[in-house]
Amino acid sequence: MNTLQHVSIYFPNKLVFGSGVINQIAEELSGYNAQKVLLVTIEPILKALEPLLADIKARQIEVQIDTSIVQEPTFEDFFTLMKKVEPFNPDVVLGIGGGSVLDIAKLVAAQLDNPQELREYVGIGLLKQRAKKLICAPATAGTGSEVSPNAILVDNLDNQKKGIISPYLVPDAVYADPLLTVSVPASITAATGLDALTHCLEAYTNKFANLFIDMYAYEGMKLIGAHIVEAVQNGNNEHARVQVAMGSLLGGFCLGPVNTAGVHALSYPLGSLYHLPHGLSNALLLPYVMEYNLVAAPERYAKVAEALGCEPVANSLEMAKSGVAKVRELIQACGIPATLREVGVAHEDIPQMAKDALKIQRLLKNNPRPIEESDAIQIFEAAF
Numbered sequence: 001m002n003t004l005q006h007v008s009i010y011f012p013n014k015l016v017f018g019s020g021v022i023n024q025i026a027e028e029l030s031g032y033n034a035q036k037v038l039l040v041t042i043e044p045i046l047k048a049l050e051p052l053l054a055d056i057k058a059r060q061i062e063v064q065i066d067t068s069i070v071q072e073p074t075f076e077d078f079f080t081l082m083k084k085v086e087p088f089n090p091d092v093v094l095g096i097g098g099g100s101v102l103d104i105a106k107l108v109a110a111q112l113d114n115p116q117e118l119r120e121y122v123g124i125g126l127l128k129q130r131a132k133k134l135i136c137a138p139a140t141a142g143t144g145s146e147v148s149p150n151a152i153l154v155d156n157l158d159n160q161k162k163g164i165i166s167p168y169l170v171p172d173a174v175y176a177d178p179l180l181t182v183s184v185p186a187s188i189t190a191a192t193g194l195d196a197l198t199h200c201l202e203a204y205t206n207k208f209a210n211l212f213i214d215m216y217a218y219e220g221m222k223l224i225g226a227h228i229v230e231a232v233q234n235g236n237n238e239h240a241r242v243q244v245a246m247g248s249l250l251g252g253f254c255l256g257p258v259n260t261a262g263v264h265a266l267s268y269p270l271g272s273l274y275h276l277p278h279g280l281s282n283a284l285l286l287p288y289v290m291e292y293n294l295v296a297a298p299e300r301y302a303k304v305a306e307a308l309g310c311e312p313v314a315n316s317l318e319m320a321k322s323g324v325a326k327v328r329e330l331i332q333a334c335g336i337p338a339t340l341r342e343v344g345v346a347h348e349d350i351p352q353m354a355k356d357a358l359k360i361q362r363l364l365k366n367n368p369r370p371i372e373e374s375d376a377i378q379i380f381e382a383a384f
Contacts, residue, residue, distance in 0.1 A: 007258075008257060009212075009213075009253070009257045010149055010170045011253075013172050013173060014172065014173040014174070015147070015173075015174045016173070016174070016175045016176070017176045017177075017245075017246070017249065018176075019177065019178055019238065019242065020177060020179060021175050021177045022048075022052055022175055022177040022179070023052055024175065025056075025135060026052060026055035026056045026058075026059060028135060029056060029061055029092060029094075029135075032091065032092055033091075034061055034090075034091040035061065036061070036062045036063075036064070036089065037061055037063050037064070037090055037093075037094055038066065038085055038090040038092070038105075038108065039053075039064070039065045039096065040066050040069065040081075040093065040094070040095045040096070040097065040104055040105040041065065041066075041095070041096045041097050041101060041139075042067055042069070042070065042097045042101060043067045044183070045096065045097070046065075048183065049096065064085070066081060066084065066085070068080070069097070069100050071100065071275065071277075072100050072161075072271055072275070072278060073100050073103065074153060074156050075118065075153055075154070075156050075162075077104070078108075078118060078153060079118075081104065082108065082111060085108055085112070086112070089112065090112070091132065091133060092135060093105050093106075093108050093109035093132055093133070093134050093135070094135045094136075094137075095136045095146075096137045096139055096180070097140075098138070098139055098142070098143060098188075099144075099152075099192075101139075102136050102138065102143065102145040103145055103150075103153070104151075105134070105136060106134060106136070106145070106151050107153070109132045109134040110129075110130045110168055110169060112132045114128075114129055114130070114131065121164055121166065122155075122162045122164055123165070124163075124165045124166075125165065126166070127166035127168050128168075129168060130168040130169075133172050134171040134172050134173075135172060135173045135175065136171040136173075136174050136175075137175040137176065137177060138245075138248070139181065140181060140184055140188060140189075140248075141181050141184075141189070141192060141193055141196060141241070141245040141248040142191070142193055142194075142195045142196045142248050143192065143195060143248075143278070143279075144248055144249065144251045144254075144255055146171065146176065146252060147170070147174055147249060147252040147253055147255075148169075148170070148252050148253075148256055149165055149167050149169045149255070150163060150164070151163070151164045151169055154271070154272060159273070160272055160356065160359065161271060163362065178241045178242040178245040178246075179238070179241075181231075181241050181244075181245060186235060186335065187335065188277075189228075189232050189244075190228070190232045190279075190283070190334035190335055190336050191277055191280040191283055191336065192248070192279045193228040193231060193232070193247075193248070193279075194228065194279060194282065194283035194286065194330070194331065194334065194336065195279035195282050195283065196220065196224055196244070196248035196252075197220075197224045197228065197247070197251070197286075197327075198263050198264070198282045198283070198286050199217075199220070199248075199251030199254055199260060200217040200220035200224065200247070200250065200251045200254060201263075201286070201290075201304055202254075202259075202261045202262075202263055202366070203216075203217040203254035203255075203258040203260070204218060204221065204300060204303070205261070205293065205297050205300045205301060205304065205368055206258050206261055206366045206368070207261070207365070207366050207368050208366055209258060210257060210258055213253070213254050213257055216251070217251070217254050217258075218303070218307050219247075219250055220246075220247040220248075220250035220254070221304060221307035221308060222307045222308075222309075223243045223244065223246055223250070224243075224244055224247035224251075225308040225309060225326070225330065226243065226309060227239075227240040227243040227244050227247075228330060231243075231244045232333075232335065233333075259362075259363065259366055260366065261363055261364070261367040261368070262289045262293065262363070262364060262367040262369075262379075263282050263285050264360075265357050265360035265364045265371070266285050266289065266357045266371075266376060266379060267281035267284075268357060268360050269352070269356040269357055270340075270343075270345070272356065273349060273353065274343070274344065274345060276343060280336065280337075280343070283334075284336070284337060284338075284339075285379070285383055286331070287324050287327050287328050287331065288379050288382045288383040289379060290323070290324045291324055291382070292369060292371075292378070293367065294320045294321065294324070295317075295369070296368040296369035298316040298319075298320045301316075301319075301324075304320070304323045305320060305323030305326060308323055308326045308330075309326070310322040310323055310325075339383060339384060340380065340383050341384055345384070350377055350380045350381060350384065351377060353376070353380055354373050354377045354380060355373060357371075357376045358371075358372070358373050
C-alpha cells in the first residue's frame, strides 16, 4: 500500500450537516432561481418532508414528486423514470432517500439535456456533462452516495450490477440531516450502517490506500463502531444517529478517490441473483473477506481493530484477528444474519456467484490480497 500516491477528490460545492438542515433546501433552490424541481424520494418520508415541500411551493416553485424507486434500481427503472421526467424538464433534481434513490437522482440530473445515452457512460470517467443542478440529502446513514461520484444500476440485459463513476455525479449541494434517519427501521439502520463501516474499512485496507483518505476512513470506523449498536437498538437516540450519520458521510468521501474492494465485489451477485439489499450483502460477507485478507495486510487490519475499540496487543496479526471478532460482535448485536444460508442463498449457486464476482475487477484490483475464482468460492463457502 502506497500512502503517498496521487489522489483526486471531488467534493460537493456545498455541504451542510446537522439536525434539521433539510428545511434549508428551499432557500437553496431559491438561490438557484429554480422554477421546476424534481423530487426523487420514498413514500415513508413524505410526511417528514411536508414542511420543506410547503416552503418550496410557497416560493412559487413547481415540484414533481417521484417515489417509484423502492429497491436497487435497474436500467429499466431509469428509462421509465426518464420518460416521466423529460416532459417536465426540471431545473433542479433533488434526491432525498437511501442510496438507490440518490443514485437514480444523480443519473437523472446527468441525463437531462445530455446527448449521451446511459450505456455510453457506464464505466469510469465516460460521462461528459451534467446540465442540471443536483441536490442530495441522505435519509439513511450508510451508502455515502450523497458525496460520492458513483452510481450503481442493475442491467436488465445480463442481470449484473453496473457502475457509473464520474465527477459529474457529485452533487452541487448536500444536506445531511441525521434527524431523517431517526424513523429508519432497525434492520435498515443496521444494514446501511454496516455498509458505511465497510466503505471506511475497505478504503483503509485498500491496496491503493492514501494518507489523506485514511483520515476519513479511520475516523469513520471509529464513529460507526462506537455508535451503530445504539443507533440500531435505540433509534430515537439522536446522539447515536448523528455519530453514525457523520461516519457514513466520511465513508462516502472514501468512495471516489480510493473506493471499495473484495467485500463489495463479492456482494454484487447477492444483489443481482437474490436481490438482497446492498448493505445486508456487505454485512454478510465483511468478516469472511477480512479473515481472507488478514495475512496480506496485518498492520492495516490491526489499525482497524484499534479504530473499533479493541484492546491493544503487541502482535499485529493477533490484533487484526480481534478486529474480525469485533466486527462479528457488531453484526450479531445489530441483528444481522451471520451466514448466507440464513438469507436463502443456495449452496449450488456459489460457483456462479464466484464467476459473477470476478467480473467486478474495478473493485477486486483494490483488494490487498488477490482474489481469483477459487478464492471467491472459498470465501462464499466459509460464509455459507
